[in-house]
Every structure is written in C-alpha cells, then in structure tokens.
Amino acid sequence: MKKIFVKIGEMKYGETPDILVTMGLGSCVGVAIYDVRKKRGALLHFLLPENTRDDDNPFKYGNPGIRETLKFLVNRGSIKSDLEAKIVGGSVMFAQLLKNPDSAIGKRNIEIARKILEQEGVSITGEDVGGDYGRSMEFNLESGEVRVTSYKAGEKVI
Amino acid sequence: MRLKDLNKLHLDGIKEAANIGSGHAATALSQMMGKSIMVSVPEVKVLKLEEVPYIFGEKTPVVAAVLTNFFGDITGRNLLVFPEDKARLLVDILLAKNPGETVGFGEMEISSLKEIANIVSSSYLSAISEFLGIMVLPSVPSFTLDDLAAVLTSVYLQFTDEDDREYAFCVETSFYFTEEAVKLEGYLLMIPDKMGLERMLKSLGLL
Numbered sequence A: 001m002k003k004i005f006v007k008i009g010e011m012k013y014g015e016t017p018d019i020l021v022t023m024g025l026g027s028c029v030g031v032a033i034y035d036v037r038k039k040r041g042a043l044l045h046f047l048l049p050e051n052t053r054d055d056d057n058p059f060k061y062g063n064p065g066i067r068e069t070l071k072f073l074v075n076r077g078s079i080k081s082d083l084e085a086k087i088v089g090g091s092v093m094f095a096q097l098l099k100n101p102d103s104a105i106g107k108r109n110i111e112i113a114r115k116i117l118e119q120e121g122v123s124i125t126g127e128d129v130g131g132d133y134g135r136s137m138e139f140n141l142e143s144g145e146v147r148v149t150s151y152k153a154g155e156k157v158i
Numbered sequence B: 001m002r003l004k005d006l007n008k009l010h011l012d013g014i015k016e017a018a019n020i021g022s023g024h025a026a027t028a029l030s031q032m033m034g035k036s037i038m039v040s041v042p043e044v045k046v047l048k049l050e051e052v053p054y055i056f057g058e059k060t061p062v063v064a065a066v067l068t069n070f071f072g073d074i075t076g077r078n079l080l081v082f083p084e085d086k087a088r089l090l091v092d093i094l095l096a097k098n099p100g101e102t103v104g105f106g107e108m109e110i111s112s113l114k115e116i117a118n119i120v121s122s123s124y125l126s127a128i129s130e131f132l133g134i135m136v137l138p139s140v141p142s143f144t145l146d147d148l149a150a151v152l153t154s155v156y157l158q159f160t161d162e163d164d165r166e167y168a169f170c171v172e173t174s175f176y177f178t179e180e181a182v183k184l185e186g187y188l189l190m191i192p193d194k195m196g197l198e199r200m201l202k203s204l205g206l207l
Helices: A062-075 A105-119 B008-033 B049-054 B084-094 B107-132 B148-159 B194-203
Strands: A003-005 A010-015 A019-025 A029-035 A040-046 A048-050 A083-089 A123-129 A135-140 A146-150 A154-157 B037-039 B043-048 B062-072 B076-083 B136-147 B167-177 B184-192
Touching (some): A003 A010, A010 A019, A010 A062, A019 A029, A019 A040, A019 B148, A029 A105, A040 A062, A062 A105, A083 A105, A083 A146, A105 B148, A123 A146, B008 B037, B008 B167, B008 B194, B049 B148, B049 B167, B062 B084, B062 B107, B062 B148, B076 B084, B076 B107, B084 B107, B107 B136, B107 B184, B107 B194
Parallel strands (some): A083 A123
Antiparallel strands (some): A019 A135, A029 A083, A135 A146, B037 B167, B043 B167, B062 B076, B062 B136, B076 B184
C-alpha cells in the first residue's frame, strides 16, 4: 500500500491497494472518482469553479478539471458507467466578512462538481460538503471508501 | 499592473510601508500585553496560487486565525495567525491565567484573540495610512481555528479578485514575545486587493 499525496490544483491516479490523500480542503473541493470494477481511481483537488482565463492547469478548476479526470480514467481503460464519485469540501470560512455568503466560492465549487458529474452521467455516492471548517480526505482504492477528517467535526467515512 | 510584473523597487516600497505598520502594531501589542515583542522585517511575497497553502512552509498545522477586512482608500485584509498551542498560551497571558490553563476556545478565549487582532490591525493600518497619506479602516474581526492550508486557501479564494487568481500577493511579518519560556510567535499577513496595492504604489510615487 502506498499513500499518494495530491496537492492543491492537482489530480492523481491510484490503484488497489493505494490510498490517495489530499489535505487542507477549505473552500476547495476534492473529487474522488472510483472505478468500482477495476478498483482504481483518481482524486482531484480543485480551487475554483471555472477556468475563465485560459489557465494551462485544468486541475485548478471544477470545469474542466472533473471532465479531464474522467477522460484520464477512460483513456486508461475504465468504462464510464463503472465510475462513481464522492465529493468533499466547499466550506465557507469567515462568512461574516463576505459581501455575499450565498455565492461564496465554496458553494459554487460544490455546485459545479454536482453539475458536471450529472452532465457526465457519473453518480455521486457520497458527499461531505459545506459548513465552515476545513477537511482532509483519504481515498482507499481497495474499498472505494473515503475517510474524511477535520479538526472541528472529527472523522467520518463516506 | 500584474502581480508578476512587480519589480524590486515596488516590493521595497511596500516593504517599507509594512515595516512602519508592523513596528506600530508590535508597540501596541506590547503595551496591551505588558510584554516585550520582537518583530521581523516584513517579507513581500508574490507566489502562484497553488503555493498559497505553503506560505509559511510545507507544514500546515492547526492554527487560530483572525481575519479583518480593511477598506477606505485601499481595500484588502489582514490575517493574524497563531499556532494553536501558542494561541492558548497567549490567551493565558491575556486573561492572567497560569501557562497551560487555557485548554479550548470558548467565547472568552475567542473574543480575547479577536481583541488582539483588532489592536494589531488597527495600529498597523493607521501607521500605514499616516505614512502614505491615505485613509484605511479595519472591519470587525472574524475568528477560526482550523488547518492552516484550508484557512489560507479560503482567505485567498473567497476574497481576491476573480480575474487575478494566477498569483497571490502578501506581506508577511512575524513576531514573538521575548520573555516567555516557550517561544510564543505569531504571524501577520497583509493582503491588499490589486487596486489597493496599486493605490499604495501610487502613494509611494512608484506607479
């Protein structure tokens, strides 16, 4: 078993028995895509909803980051209907200082993740999103489980 | 102006203003706490957005963080950060408890840390205002206790201009209390918005 660390704005691939790890999700969203048949998958840690300025790193953005992640797995032989997603993060910190907390980046990141996954026909089988606190996630590629830890809300498995 | 085009002259000018700000902030904090404080020379940082979680280094511990917006002639925010264990020691001093007595962060503890942030931010900004001949006011402070990486990325992503998110800018100052048995340090980040940064550079005659 090896732990593979996914930094902010990155996507990484792993196979059983690897564990994909990403830390410090605040308003960012982590998307774990699991191939239930081949027991492998990828983890994306994106920062912002849309790439509006031709940034050359797609993985900083929900769109196209999620589509690129799915494409990556399909190019490696996964069948799209075998893929499932879990999404984590998208919190809103310091909400009292935001002019418009309803359109906070965290919320928009969650929305874009749900939207793109729906458009791509990949079902979301687990979520731990929102709130006002940071999270870390460990994506177990043997079981497909995602362990979410946070300083404020403790630990849970989705 | 683009952040990555800032030259050494620009950065030195901002550093000079920040130096005056942090000097005043340290004096105010020192008087409030009745303790002497050493303050570092400010560091001006321009980094890629992906590097934001690691402004203070690779490790991202749990921190007590207080964010204050500022507005007026320049807009932006100040983030005051203490490692969690150091924040507890600070509260011990402020509430005249024995070292180690503070275990968690209830209303009293949070409000004393916000008060510290208020003093630090206000004195920092008023010194900068005076130096640059502009008006800047701080907002009410907002507190969180969380993973440093989550705090830093949230601060940058939630508040900075949508169209300028390739690079991140901040002025970092660290300080510590000199008489404590355990090193008690804190960090202040000043994060002006792009317009605010331009206004500061104009006031300095650099733009």
